[in-house]
Amino acid sequence: MEQLNGAVAFGIAGSGSGVPFHWHGPGYSEVIFGRKRWFLYPPDKTPHFHPNETTLAWLHHTYPALPLAERPLECTLRPGEVLYFPDRWWHATLNLDTSVFISTFLG
Known part of the structure; x- marks a missing residue:
């Protein structure tokens, strides 16, 4: 996967949209308006997902069947909150x- 060095991305997205599992270099994400739920796995734990499946579909179909020990770290960012994601974290x-x-x- 390509790493974006020193890039800044601004986005507006609708409810239910999102980005499926992927990884790249480290970075920060800040929510200005709305709420964004994050699912994270460390580099040594590859998540179970289909690359053409949306995050919403994954949440409805795959997530409920995951044993607790195999579920990702999770958080929901609200306006003004920032998340740091480390290098190569899914x-x-x-x-x-x-x-x-x-x-x-x-x-």
Whole structure:
């Protein structure tokens, strides 16, 4: 997967949208408006997912069947909150509301 060095991304996304599991270099994500749910796995734990499945579909079909020990770390970011994601950590996002966010990818 390509790493974005020093890039900043601004986004507006609708409720129920998101990004399926992927990884890249380290960075930060801040929510300006709305709520964004994050699912994270460390580099040594590859999540069970289909690359063409949306995060919402994964949450409805795969997540409920996962044993507790195999579930990801999770959090929900609200306006003004920032999440640091380390290098090569698997992560997926789900916008719980219409969301406005900024992501900064470190080099």
